[in-house]
Amino acid sequence: MDDHQQVRRRDSSASRAALLDAAAELFAERGYDRTTVRDIAGRAGVNQALLFRYFGSKEALYAAVVARAGRDKLAEVPPNELFAQLLRGILDRQAGQDHSSQIMLRSSAEDVSVKAIGQELGQDYIRALSVLTDAPEADLRAHLVLAWIVGIDLMRADGGLSPLASANPEQVVACVLPAVRTLLERIKDISPE
Amino acid sequence: MDDHQQVRRRDSSASRAALLDAAAELFAERGYDRTTVRDIAGRAGVNQALLFRYFGSKEALYAAVVARAGRDKLAEVPPNELFAQLLRGILDRQAGQDHSSQIMLRSSAEDVSVKAIGQELGQDYIRALSVLTDAPEADLRAHLVLAWIVGIDLMRADGGLSPLASANPEQVVACVLPAVRTLLERIKDISPE
DNA sequence: ATCGGATGTAAGCAGTTGCTTACAAACATC
């Protein structure tokens, strides 16, 4: 037991990963409430009892998913590109292998205890966005920007007939960005283009 | 039986009205999914079996609520004041005896069949808003405006710590309106002030 | 070879959901 002290036997970590992946997809698609543990285990190809063995509860699984999803993007994307990046991540349905946005956004509508988990991540986004303006109510303005993304995601996801779902993403971005610049005035730049 | 052919006996119409009122409140507060028929009947002070006798199903009750809520406001508020009016209706928690906005907005996040009910009303709002701009993508821009209201409502309702819940409504309106004007350019006026 | 813990599975429990049914009470009409 010098180098590998733990060799996977029947691959518990693969089961955990499968559960995390399936949960990330489903939470992003349907939100927390409308996703059942049977759905998750089913998509993961894993017995549902393992979900509870490895994560303890559906809520703890959700926390793990949010933690894993939030880590990456926020650390890598510079604040002035964050908004455009988030928006594109939402608009590009298949291009967005990155569920992190939806997971956080969908959490807004859920349980009291659950929403706190997602909101912690939301707070980080808020902080990143609020540095873009020197207006006195920077925090409020950052919240408004995030609220817009939440709303766009919801209407895009539900209203199949909405132009938000069918329109060219870049056209949407072109509409939204000027308005957001109005919100976050005296700003370096929001869009990299 | 010359004038009143139907005199209320044990007041079935009062029960119907109580159910409609209670349902309107609860759907606005929690959305469709998280509102149970027992909750509705309980708040209405009515046996839950009556809910099904009078409305057939929870979904049909929802349709009745949406229909009643949507009729009024849209007909009375002129388009150029519609956005500010909607926004204020959301921000003023107690001032807003008018649940119509929330009911429609909350419906966005719900069931497939249920969302269609709320979206019919949403379409009317879209049409009213899209006349405010002469941009080619007027429809898209109107959807974006409505999406913003949806997002603000969601974040305000869930994040008790959000400044959207605590800030002075007029301050929020002052932040948002200029940005919306950027969206709906070449426009008469959005705010009456 | 065997023991013990790690991994996977089937079955079920208690609670909640929307909804139904069987029945009692109140009213209008005769």
Place this chain on the structure above:
DNA sequence: GATGTTTGTAAGCAACTGCTTACATCCGAT
């Protein structure tokens, strides 16, 4: 007052929820 419809009530059903338990099975260590 008798009759039949309308209004209200209690109980329960079938399905689903998150979660638990009892039990096979595999595998590394001794």
